[in-house]
Amino acid sequence: MACRYLSHRGTSGSATTTECWPSFRELLWDLVRRIPAGKVSTYGALAEAMGDRGAARAVGAELSGNPTPPDPPCHRVVYADGGIGWYGGRGRGAEEKERLLRSEGVEVSQGRVDLSRHLFSDFRCRPFLTEMREEQDAVASAVTNGGAEPALVSAMDVSYRGDEAFAARVDFLLDSGEETGHRLHRRRVDLPYIPGYLSYREGPALLPLMEDDGRLHLVDGHGLLHPRRAGIACHLGVRGHRCAGAAKSLLCGVLSDESVLVDGEERGRMTGGYYVSVGSNVTLDQACEALERLLDIGIDPCRRAHRLASDFKRSS
DNA sequence: GCGACAG
DNA sequence: ATCTTGTCGC
Structure with missing residues (x-):
């Protein structure tokens, strides 16, 4: 059937997404936890790992809601140009983010990370957004x-x-x-x-x-x-x-x-x-x-x- | 630099 | 969409 996401379960009449698609939130935090200390990733790279770079803003929005920083290490996610970006939401905390990255061995100069040295991109992840486009x-x-x-x-x-x-x-x-x-x-x-x-x-x-x-x-x-x-x-x-x-x-x-x-x-x-x-x-x-x-x-x-x-x- | 995208 | 204060118009 063309609409797995809307498929019904038995005769209950309920339809859920979770039965067919992975949870964006859970998958994203799994990916973030895989970025090792001393490395960084980018909002767009995480979105691309899930199947569409266009979801970069959604990635940023979700990471900004990290309830227990710096445990899921969202501070290891930066802009595509190496810019540090925000930490704690709404333009705040760039200093704290930079301090955390430095303490992990990431070099930051001119407010930027050298991605050629520190970019981690060994994500293996189901590209479910690509699968959704195919279903579309x-x-x-x-x-x-x-x-x-x-x-x-x-x-x-x-x-x-x-x-x-x-x-x-x-x-x-x-x-x-x-x-x-x-x-x-x-x-x-x-x-x-x-x-x-x-x-x-x-x-x-x-x-x-x-x-x-x-x-x-x-x-x-x-x-x-x-x-x-x-x-x-x-x-x-x-x-x-x-x-x-x-x-x-x-x-x-x-x-x-x-x-x-x-x-x-x-x-x-x-x-x-x-x-x-x-x-x-x-x-x-x-x-x-x-x-x-x-x-x-x-x-x-x-x-x-x-x-x-x-x-x-x-x-x- | 430009463009920038349902809800 | 949601957040949130202020402002405009009927």
């Missing part, structure tokens, strides 16, 4: 357009507190705009936000809320308007649900009139302040018309879902 290619090829005109629309969003996700879905009748109900779901997440991998962070929290009764699900994020045509709306859509993405900003593509083009191809459309793109089982026209219809009668379903998820978190 399979997801993209499974996307389908079309279906009957939707009469029901549900908007979905997720709010966070630490590694806990609070997901919400709000339902509307398309013709009257009447709000007919909502569903909530709370769960732990174990992947940080990494551009291009949003579906692996938020998908597991949203999937249990989806319903295969012909309704169109509008998800906060992109569908085909993604570097590998596999945004979160596609991941959820290829599970058999009708799904489109509605995002507030672009991940890729250029705006040309109302269309968003990638390599000259229309992958999405800007309407009502949202970038809309197909997830699966719906056409771009249908998704845009549904959103426009609700906006026209004064209802912003995405904002409603955002507030519901936010309220759900606050009251939990």
Whole structure:
């Protein structure tokens, strides 16, 4: 199956990521512990060991939360140019980081480590981010357009507190705009936000809320308007649900009139302040018309879902 | 130097 | 996304 990360366990209906993918956090700290004293690595190198250099910022964000420094030796992780970087977060502690490195035999001059002498790069690690990209290619090829005109629309969003996700879905009748109900779901997440991998962070929290009764699900994020045509709306859509993405900003593509083009191809459309793109089982026209219809009668379903998820978190 | 990326 | 103070507009 193309979506291991969303696979169900038995008949319980629960879907987890941990069954299929390693934990970003655990894997990262394992890697950091392998850097010997006297050596350093870089944020990008650690990200690359896990399969994508683009996750370098997520690596830095996780390392900045080291609860017991200097035990997992996050001070041995520096910038790609040898710059010392921060220690303890928010621009603080470069001196302490430099002192620790010097005490371990790392030469620091002009505020920089000579990476040609001190770079450790003997990481052997499952490149799971690469595997996720490969899965995204399979997801993209499974996307389908079309279906009957939707009469029901549900908007979905997720709010966070630490590694806990609070997901919400709000339902509307398309013709009257009447709000007919909502569903909530709370769960732990174990992947940080990494551009291009949003579906692996938020998908597991949203999937249990989806319903295969012909309704169109509008998800906060992109569908085909993604570097590998596999945004979160596609991941959820290829599970058999009708799904489109509605995002507030672009991940890729250029705006040309109302269309968003990638390599000259229309992958999405800007309407009502949202970038809309197909997830699966719906056409771009249908998704845009549904959103426009609700906006026209004064209802912003995405904002409603955002507030519901936010309220759900606050009251939990 | 430029560009900088859903949530 | 979240954090957090201040500020603007209805």
